[in-house]
Amino acid sequence: LLQLELENKKVLDMGCGTGILAIFAEMRGAKPTDAIDIDNWCYLNSIENVERNNCRHISVFEGDATLLLNKKYDVIIANINRNILLNDMESYMNCLNDDGVILFSGFYQEDIPIIDAAVSKYDFKIDKIVSLSPDLASIALAEKWVEKYNPEVKTEQKKTRGRQKK
Numbered sequence: 001l002l003q004l005e006l007e008n009k010k011v012l013d014m015g016c017g018t019g020i021l022a023i024f025a026e027m028r029g030a031k032p033t034d035a036i037d038i039d040n041w042c043y044l045n046s047i048e049n050v051e052r053n054n055c056r057h058i059s060v061f062e063g064d065a066t067l068l069l070n071k072k073y074d075v076i077i078a079n080i081n082r083n084i085l086l087n088d089m090e091s092y093m094n095c096l097n098d099d100g101v102i103l104f105s106g107f108y109q110e111d112i113p114i115i116d117a118a119v120s121k122y123d124f125k126i127d128k129i130v131s132l133s134p135d136l137a138s139i140a141l142a143e144k145w146v147e148k149y150n151p152e153v154k155t156e157q158k159k160t161r162g163r164q165k166k
Contacts, residue, residue, distance in 0.1 A: 001021065001024065001025070001028075001077065001103060004075060004101065004103075006025055006028040006029050006030040006075065007028070007029035007030075008029060008030070008031060009025075009029075009030050009031075009074040009075050010030070010031075010032055010033070010072065010073050010074050010075075010097075011025045011030040011032075011033040011034070011073060011074065011075045011076075011077065012033070012034050012036070012068070012071070012073040012075070012076045012077065012078075012095070013025065013033060013034070013035040013036070013077045013079075014036050014065070014076060014077065014078040014079070014080060014088075014092070015036070015037055015038075015078060015079045015080035015084075015106065016035035016036060016037045016042065016046050016060070016079075017037060017042050017045075017046070017079065018042065018045050018046060018049055019035045019045070019046030019047075019049045019050055019058070019060060020049070021077050021079065022034075022035035022046070022050070022055075022058050022060075022077075023049060023050065023053050023055055023058065025075070025077070026053075026055045026056075026057050026058055030057070030075070031057035032057045032058070032059065033057055033058045033059070034058075034059050034060075034061060034071070034073075035050070035058055035059070035060045035061070036060075036061045036062075036063060036064070036067055036068075037062065038062070038063060038064050039062075040062060043060060043061070043062035046060045047060045064088070065087075065088035065091035065092070066091075068091045068092070068094070068095045069091075071095045072095055072096075072097050073095055073096060073097060073100060074097050074099070074100050074101075075100060075101055075102075075103070076092055076095070076096055076100065076101075076102040076103070077102075077103045077105075078092060078102060078103070078104050078105070078106075079104075079105045079106045080106050081106050081107060082106075082107040082108070082111040082114065082115065085104060085106075085107065085115060085118070086114070086115070086118050089118050089119065089121075089122075093119075093122040093124070098144075099144070100144075101141060101143050102119070102124070102141070103141055104126075109131060109134070112126065112129060123144060124143065124144055125143065126141070127141050127143045128141040129141075
């Protein structure tokens with residue numbers, strides 16, 4: 001997140017917990033930002049933390065990926081376990097803008113190939129991995145690989161954005 005340009009980017013913090021990443025994104029210039037968590041305590045705590053930090057561009061919601069319908073984001077931060085990431089992957093991909101990136105965290109090292117396979121169905125590739133410990137948790141940045149590594153297919157791939165490859 002530190003390495004991304006967030007100025008005036010629309011950000012989603014999915015599985016926001018305390019809202020700290022949404023707050024940090026706003027401090028780095030992101031606006032607007034949506035923070036979503038399914039847990040009621042996290043939802044209420046995020047609202048409190050947003051207010052305490054005088055954030056003006058963060059909206060906090062209680063719920064799950066069904067709240068993403070008809071939304072679009074430049075950056076998605078998804079700090080959620082592997083099974084939920086896999087279950088909701090289509091929702092994330094459908095609400096990501098064409099040049100957007102996704103940061104995944106909250107899973108084990110052994111989950112990386114599984115998550116990479118899931119994002120590859122949407123022409124994304126895990127591009128950078130930061131390990132927080134030898135085997136416990138990882139953060140992965142997924143970017144549109146076809147456009148980054150094979151620019152001549154960019155136009156054709158944009159036509160199929162959000163639809164899973166067969």
